[in-house]
Amino acid sequence: MNLATLDIAVIGAYGIFIFGLAQWVSSRKTEAGPRNSSDYFLASRSLPWWAIGASLIAANISAEQIVGMSGSGYAMGLAIASYEWMAAATLLIVGKWFLPIFLRNDIVTMPQFLDRRYGPSLRTLMAVFWLALYVFVNLTSIIWLGSIVINKVAGLPQDAALALLGAFALLYQLRGGLKAVALTDIVQVTLLIMGGLVISYLTLGEIGQGQGVVAGWNRLMGEAPGHFHMILSPDNPFYADLPGLSVLVGGMWIANLSYWGFNQYIIQRALAAKSLDEAQKGILFAAFLKLLMPLIIVVPGIAAVILAPDLAKPDEAYPSMMRLLPTGLLGLVFAALIAAIIASTASKINSVATIFTLDIYAKFRGIAPAGLEQADAASASSAVQEKQLVLVGRLAATAAILLAVLTARPLLGSSDQAFQFIQEFTGFFTPGITVIFLLGLFWKRANEAGAIGAAIISVVGSYLFKVLTPALPFMDRMAIVFGLALAGAVVISLAMQGRGARDTIRTDDVGYRTGAIFNTGATAVILILIALYATFW
Numbered sequence: 001m002n003l004a005t006l007d008i009a010v011i012g013a014y015g016i017f018i019f020g021l022a023q024w025v026s027s028r029k030t031e032a033g034p035r036n037s038s039d040y041f042l043a044s045r046s047l048p049w050w051a052i053g054a055s056l057i058a059a060n061i062s063a064e065q066i067v068g069m070s071g072s073g074y075a076m077g078l079a080i081a082s083y084e085w086m087a088a089a090t091l092l093i094v095g096k097w098f099l100p101i102f103l104r105n106d107i108v109t110m111p112q113f114l115d116r117r118y119g120p121s122l123r124t125l126m127a128v129f130w131l132a133l134y135v136f137v138n139l140t141s142i143i144w145l146g147s148i149v150i151n152k153v154a155g156l157p158q159d160a161a162l163a164l165l166g167a168f169a170l171l172y173q174l175r176g177g178l179k180a181v182a183l184t185d186i187v188q189v190t191l192l193i194m195g196g197l198v199i200s201y202l203t204l205g206e207i208g209q210g211q212g213v214v215a216g217w218n219r220l221m222g223e224a225p226g227h228f229h230m231i232l233s234p235d236n237p238f239y240a241d242l243p244g245l246s247v248l249v250g251g252m253w254i255a256n257l258s259y260w261g262f263n264q265y266i267i268q269r270a271l272a273a274k275s276l277d278e279a280q281k282g283i284l285f286a287a288f289l290k291l292l293m294p295l296i297i298v299v300p301g302i303a304a305v306i307l308a309p310d311l312a313k314p315d316e317a318y319p320s321m322m323r324l325l326p327t328g329l330l331g332l333v334f335a336a337l338i339a340a341i342i343a344s345t346a347s348k349i350n351s352v353a354t355i356f357t358l359d360i361y362a363k364f365r366g367i368a369p370a371g372l373e374q375a376d377a378a379s380a381s382s383a384v385q386e387k388q389l390v391l392v393g394r395l396a397a398t399a400a401i402l403l404a405v406l407t408a409r410p411l412l413g414s415s416d417q418a419f420q421f422i423q424e425f426t427g428f429f430t431p432g433i434t435v436i437f438l439l440g441l442f443w444k445r446a447n448e449a450g451a452i453g454a455a456i457i458s459v460v461g462s463y464l465f466k467v468l469t470p471a472l473p474f475m476d477r478m479a480i481v482f483g484l485a486l487a488g489a490v491v492i493s494l495a496m497q498g499r500g501a502r503d504t505i506r507t508d509d510v511g512y513r514t515g516a517i518f519n520t521g522a523t524a525v526i527l528i529l530i531a532l533y534a535t536f537w
Helices: 005-027 037-045 049-060 063-075 078-104 110-117 120-154 158-174 178-208 213-223 251-262 264-271 276-307 314-322 329-365 383-412 416-427 430-442 448-468 474-495 516-535
Strands: none
Touching: 005 158, 005 178, 005 329, 037 178, 037 264, 037 329, 037 383, 049 178, 049 264, 049 276, 049 329, 063 078, 063 120, 063 276, 063 314, 063 329, 078 251, 078 264, 078 276, 078 430, 078 516, 110 120, 110 329, 110 430, 120 158, 120 264, 120 314, 120 329, 120 383, 120 448, 158 178, 158 329, 158 383, 178 213, 178 264, 178 276, 178 314, 178 329, 213 276, 251 264, 251 430, 251 474, 264 276, 264 329, 276 314, 276 516, 314 329, 329 383, 430 448, 430 474, 448 474
16 A cells, blocks of 8 residues: 555644644643642643543554454454443443542552552562563554554555654653643544544445445445354354353453553553542543444454455455545544554553652652652652652653564564464463452452462463363453452452551542433443344344
8 A cells, every 4th residue: 555645744744743732731831830740640630531531542542453453353243342342331330439449549550559458569569560561562562563554554664663653652752741641642532533434434335335334334234244243152263252241241351350440551541630520521431432443443344344355364454444545534544543553652651651660769769759659748759859750750661662662573573473472471460460459449358468369370370271271262261260369369368467557548438429420421331332232142
């Protein structure tokens, strides 16, 4: 696919605009006063609901999701949309039950929660784990797959695309931190949604052969009926990926709760809200956007079944559908794809900087960041230390993206299976992480020994099930291991003494009542989900 001069001009104009907007946002004064660690890492806790919701989606949607999920739509159909639609339901749980505890206790990072709830050892262990995960799995996969898209569409050498993506994402957020990322994500998400809707509209119109989008949709459903089932039967060739009812009542909940509720680069946006009510509205906004995502991402992949039935690989579906776009519009949609890559990369860079600075550097140096950690006036950090923390955060961000750029090809360049293995390996930890946080939030008897026990059971159990029962679907394995880790954590916690007064997480005075807007919106999301699954069962 070749980009015309007009397409290149559109992409360049977008890049200049979004970079300039990020720098303008970064330079604005806030009510918090001079720039400090609170401003850099939590946007001075001033994010409005629309920025939270848009930034949640921007952090989540990237090249591997757009290209990969569209490819899955080409191969297996609408069933892959469960990842999006079940995420909408998960967000409602996070907004109603998790956020009130996190915000009541002024939580800044997930390792900080573990420290105050269980002890410093678990905080350090998980901080190191998440740093390694974000740099060597998340960042590398995003910029690697993003560079492939740029190479396929624009013809730019892949190594050059890697370097440019990393550099732009770094410079884009380096000055303003989370505020620069979150307040510009509304532009990124708007462009992403518009671009995706345009592709869906044009592909369905092409299938409709001049009879309109509705005719195209009806023809698509008629000629590819097997691609419109949400719940796969055991004889389906993709059952191992989406094992029937497990997407509704099984292992998908484990992965979703861990990702949306306890993942630093996701939850950090909600932790930076003006208030709990604002955070919950942002979560609700993100849930509605999640309902829309399959139309943007999955439908073009299903449309390719008719328009491009002989693709060598399913992941070629989305780029193939982009070929339908006229000059100029192709540049705009390609800019939307780049927007998703940049926004997600910048989000992860900022979260790496946050965890390293606050959970490793500040703790090692004995610094209590003003406005972040619970610190009295005497122990709060000085202005000099605040500037030092921001500098360390910027250096950590720079180091993270440099490492990701340098290791992306060695880690992921040999084959797609390397990335799949890393993703599954990461899943070894997911059941344990979910157990640790759920018990930490809702069962005061849970202690550090039980939490460490859950982590060990999660890793060992996942490995044993993978070796001994290779045919067991990944989601079912996660559900079983979650049950074992939960039981183990409860037994160990009951047998061992807890932290007592050293547990500083307050839950006794937390209110879980939500406002009328959240309640009405949550009800609408649930009813829409019921209607969708009833229609495409």
